Amino acid sequence: MTQLMTTRSMTLAEKIIARAAGLDAVTPGEIVTCAVDLAMMHDSSGPRRAGKMLDELGVPIWDKDKLVVITDHYTNEPDPGSIAIQEHARQWVEEKKLPHFIAEEGICHVVLPEFGHLKPGMFCVGADSHSTTGGAFGAFMIGVGATEMAGVLATGEIWVRVPETLRLEVSGTLGDGVAAKDIILKLCGDIGIMGANYMVVEYAGEAVRAMNVDERMTLTNMAAELGAKTGIIAPDSTTAEWLAATGAPGTANVDTGAWQGDADASVARVIDMDAGLLAPQVAAPSNPENAADVSEHAGTAIGQAYIGACTGAKLEDLRMAARIVGGRKTAAGTRFFVAPASNRILGAAAADGTLKTLEDAGAVILPTGCGGCIGLGPARLDEDMTGISSTNRNFVGRAGPVSSRLYLASAYSVAAAAVTGEITDPRELL
Amino acid sequence: MSIPEGRAWVYGDNIDTDQLAPIKSYKNMEAEEGCKFCLEPLDPDFAGAVEEGDIFVAGNNMGIGSSREQAPLHLKLLGIRAVLAKSFARIFYRNTLNFGLPALICADVDRINPGDRLRVDALKGTVENLSTGETLHCEPLPDHLMEMINAGGLMQHLRKKLKRED
Numbered sequence: 001m002t003q004l005m006t007t008r009s010m011t012l013a014e015k016i017i018a019r020a021a022g023l024d025a026v027t028p029g030e031i032v033t034c035a036v037d038l039a040m041m042h043d044s045s046g047p048r049r050a051g052k053m054l055d056e057l058g059v060p061i062w063d064k065d066k067l068v069v070i071t072d073h074y075t076n077e078p079d080p081g082s083i084a085i086q087e088h089a090r091q092w093v094e095e096k097k098l099p100h101f102i103a104e105e106g107i108c109h110v111v112l113p114e115f116g117h118l119k120p121g122m123f124c125v126g127a128d129s130h131s132t133t134g135g136a137f138g139a140f141m142i143g144v145g146a147t148e149m150a151g152v153l154a155t156g157e158i159w160v161r162v163p164e165t166l167r168l169e170v171s172g173t174l175g176d177g178v179a180a181k182d183i184i185l186k187l188c189g190d191i192g193i194m195g196a197n198y199m200v201v202e203y204a205g206e207a208v209r210a211m212n213v214d215e216r217m218t219l220t221n222m223a224a225e226l227g228a229k230t231g232i233i234a235p236d237s238t239t240a241e242w243l244a245a246t247g248a249p250g251t252a253n254v255d256t257g258a259w260q261g262d263a264d265a266s267v268a269r270v271i272d273m274d275a276g277l278l279a280p281q282v283a284a285p286s287n288p289e290n291a292a293d294v295s296e297h298a299g300t301a302i303g304q305a306y307i308g309a310c311t312g313a314k315l316e317d318l319r320m321a322a323r324i325v326g327g328r329k330t331a332a333g334t335r336f337f338v339a340p341a342s343n344r345i346l347g348a349a350a351a352d353g354t355l356k357t358l359e360d361a362g363a364v365i366l367p368t369g370c371g372g373c374i375g376l377g378p379a380r381l382d383e384d385m386t387g388i389s390s391t392n393r394n395f396v397g398r399a400g401p402v403s404s405r406l407y408l409a410s411a412y413s414v415a416a417a418a419v420t421g422e423i424t425d426p427r428e429l430l
Numbered sequence: 431m432s433i434p435e436g437r438a439w440v441y442g443d444n445i446d447t448d449q450l451a452p453i454k455s456y457k458n459m460e461a462e463e464g465c466k467f468c469l470e471p472l473d474p475d476f477a478g479a480v481e482e483g484d485i486f487v488a489g490n491n492m493g494i495g496s497s498r499e500q501a502p503l504h505l506k507l508l509g510i511r512a513v514l515a516k517s518f519a520r521i522f523y524r525n526t527l528n529f530g531l532p533a534l535i536c537a538d539v540d541r542i543n544p545g546d547r548l549r550v551d552a553l554k555g556t557v558e559n560l561s562t563g564e565t566l567h568c569e570p571l572p573d574h575l576m577e578m579i580n581a582g583g584l585m586q587h588l589r590k591k592l593k594r595e596d
Contacts, residue, residue, distance in 0.1 A: 031572060045497060053585055059592060074457065081458030129497040129521055145499035145525035151584050154592075159574060193444065194491040198520055227491060229520055287444065375453050395495060397471045398448040 009262035011165050013200040013232050016140040016259070020123035028164040028268070036066065037122040039152050042108045043071040043085055045127035047092035049146035054153045061096060062156035068100040068117050069093050070108040075369045076377050106342025106368045109133035109221065109310040113213075114344050116248020120235035121259040125152055130310050130392065132228065135220035136213060137243070138235030138259050140200075143224065163200040163229045164268035170207035172276035177427035179320060180215035181312065181390065181410035183207070183273065184222040185281035189291030191271070197227035199268065202261070207275035208233060213242040214316035221311045222392050225288040234260050280426055282388070283408040286396045294413055297423045304387040305330075305418035306399075307411050308339035308366070309373040312390025317341075317411035318349045322357040324415035324429050330362030331421030337379040339366035361419065375399050381406065388417045434511030434532075435549040435560075436483030438542050439476065445469075445488050447495035447522065456500040461507055468504035482509035485548045487539050489515065493522020502526035502533075512550040514539055514557060514568065527575055530583030534568035541566060552579060 008025040010018065018026045020034035041050055046069050054061065061067055071089055074082040086103075093101040105111050109130050112118055120138030125131065127149040134141030142160070144152070152158050170183060187195075201223045208216065216233050223231025233239075235256035243251040282297045284290040307313050307321050318340060330336040338358050340346040346368060349355040359365060364378070372379025373391040381387045381400025387407070389399065394406035409417075412426035419429070449471045455464035469476040486505055492515035493501055502525045505513065512532045516539055526533040532552035542548065546561040553576065557566040571579070581587035 031574065049499075057585060057588060057592070079458075127497060129495065131497075143497045143521055145497050145521055145528065147499055147528040147584050148524055151528075151588060154588055193494060194517065194519070197491065197517060227494065227519055376457075393448075393495065395446045395448040397452050402471045 009265040011202060011265045011267060012138065012234055012259060012261035013140050013165065013202065014162065014265070015261065016121055016123055017160060017162055019121070026162045028162050030162045031159060032162060033157050033159050034123050036125055036152050036156055036158060038066050038068065038117060038124040039149065040068045040070065040108060040112050040124065040131065041127035041149055042073055043075070043089045044073040045146045045149060047089045048085060050127055050149035050153060051092050053147060053150035057150065057154055059154045061153050064096065064098055067098060067153065068102065068112060069098060070102045070111055071104055072107045072111070073370045073374070075104045076367045076371060106344065107310040107370060110314060110341040110345070113137055114246055114342055116243065116246045116251045119243065119250070119254050120239065120256050125149065125158055129224045130221050132223040132230040133217050133221040133310060135223065135230050135232035136216040137239055138233065138256065140230060140232060142230050161198065163198055165202050166196045166199045166269045166271065167202045167204055167267045168271050168273060170203070170205035170273045170275050172207055172274045173210065174207055174275045174278065175427070177412050177430050178278050178280055179410040179412060180211060180218040182278055182281040183275070184219050185283050185288065185291040185408065186273065186278060187271070188222070188225050188283065188288045189281065191226065193225055193287060193289045194227040196223065199228050201226060201228045201231040202267070203231060203233045209236065212316060213238060214314035217314060218311055222288070225392055280410060280413050282413060282423060283394060285405040285407065286394050288393060288408055294409070294423065294425045297407065298425060300423040301386065302334055302388050302417040302422055303385040304379065304381060305334060305336045305414045306372045306379045306387060306389035306391070307414055308337065308371060308379060308389065309391040310341055311392040312411055313339055313341040313345070315345045315348050317390055318345065318354050318358065320411040321415035322354045324412055324426055325361035325363070325419050326357045328361055328419040330418050334418060334421045336363045336418040337366050337372060338363045339371050339379065340368050342368055363418070372399060388414050388423065390414045433549060433551050434483050434485065435547065436481065436485050436511060438485050438487050438544060438546045438548050439480060440487045440542055440544040441472065441489070443489035444491045444494050445472070447493060447498055447501040450493065450501035451498050451504055455504070456498065461500050461503045464500060465504035465507040468508060477508055480508045480510065483511050484509055485550055486510045486513045487515070487542050488513070489539065490517045492518045493526070494519040497521045499525040502529055502531055506531050512552065514550070527579060528584040530579055530581070530586065532579055536566055536568040538566045552576070
């Protein structure tokens with residue numbers, strides 16, 4: 001992908017949209033049609049819904065090489081419904097002779113970059129709301145519904161309204177026991193779950209630059225919980241090294257310099273946050289915007305602690321949890337589940353001892369997949385149960401029955417609750 | 431397109447997709463069946479009582495959450511013919527329009543009472559409240575979206591477009 005030659009100053013997101021729309025420049029508010037570089041869909045939104053609609057339309061997939069199908073939603077349940085969904089996805093992919101099918105390897109937003117499909121400067125769509133995660137790689141990636149995806153599969157195009165930019169500048173250094181999840185929960189609490197509605201959230205500042213890719217993904221993932229169209233982080237050597245380490249074709253030397261926003265590009269809003277002043281955050285039931293310092297909820301009894309989902313079960317999250325629970329035991333009366341976000345993460349956690357530390361503390365390791373976050377599998381909350389999890393949403397009835405209550409927090413804080421049986425400031429256990 | 435007229439179902443802010451389409455309503459179920467669970471956590475009577483032509487009215491951030499399009503599809507299958515809100519969550523907004531169901535941004539929804547009889551003209555961007563005699567104004571939809579809604583939704587629109595290109 002070549003960089004644009006233009007005189008108008010633009011943000012990174014605007015540059016990517018302009019390139020995909022075949023224009024020299026774009027302005028927020030403008031409606032443009034973009035050519036899609038990559039489309040991703042999973043077993044819930046994909047073959048059984050978008051695929052079915054495409055077939056009813058009777059046209060071929062615009063470019064099979066640009067479509068990735070990943071199964072992650074209904075992968076671990078032995079019930080006939082889940083098995084039928086998996087079987088249908090497999091058959092559809094086989095029938096279409098799709099080159100990129102990733103079955104039961106992990107959660108789509110984590111697996112997609114692991115397999116080398118995302119690179120800086122790409123314009124991507126995913127049939128899942130947390131497709132915003134892809135912005136951690138300097139790509140512009142938006143979530144869409146299944147019908148919208150069927151339209152992309154048929155035409156290779158999608159209309160977008162060029163979003164205004166909200167830039168979060170995080171200065172300073174995060175304290176020990178404080179993580180990217182605390183930054184994003186704090187932002188949810190400060191501006192609310194529609195605080196960035198229709199906008200793109202650009203994460204910048206020295207604390208973001210200092211983060212590894214796993215942590216950056218937590219920030220872009222939860223741009224969805226701000227109502228944003230997506231989140232994005234300018235790519236740098238950290239991005240390039242992570243991509244190269246995947247070993248996937250075309251990831252060895254990605255061009256990060258070409259995909260940077262102009263320093264003088266105008267943005268709609270800038271929010272400054274000092275990482276050094278940030279305390280661990282906990283979002284109370286049943287909205288991510290109910291975020292507050294962990295001290296406000298300390299002592300709340302917890303029946304289940306869950307490290308899982310695209311948001312909170314990357315290798316870095318598992319390591320955070322292991323640091324807390326190492327040498328300790330899960331509290332009596334609290335169950336502790338860990339569902340790594342992908343099989344590669346599971347492998348890496350097994351190799352470096354993280355997994356053993358978690359298991360020794362009493363964590364039950366679950367197979368990878370969306371599972372508990374969407375109220376499926378063993379980590380589904382029981383009736384009247386209060387849980388804490390490293391996931392992204394705690395809406396009523398999502399992770400369990402309507403009577404259950406869910407707090408959201410970082411992997412540090414979830415692990416702290418697992419061993420104490422109540423909401424606890426993880427810094428006390430480090 | 432026809433101008434829907436029906437009763438107003440009025441709710442508040444942040445009506446999320448886990449309420450409009452709880453997981454049990456779409457995992458192993460077609461939407462025709464699943465729509466019976468629409469809004470169950472918030473208002474268990476809604477799905478059974480809503481009638482063809484009714485209008486869904488919400489506050490800010492209507493449809494926040496997942497990309498699952500069963501959320502607007504359930505509303506459509508139950509008979510809802512327009513969704514009015516102070517603001518929409520973006521994926522829900524697109525999903526709703528993609529089904530040919532008008533999603534209209536209306537700053538004055540607070541002036542609508544539950545059960546009011548409404549007539550919604552998406553083209554003109556007006557909501558006539560037949561119960562109060564008031565006319566409210568909505569933000570007009572961009573032309574390309576109005577064209578899609580007139581076709582009946584994205585799939586119908588594409589079908590027409592692809593036929594023209596043949």
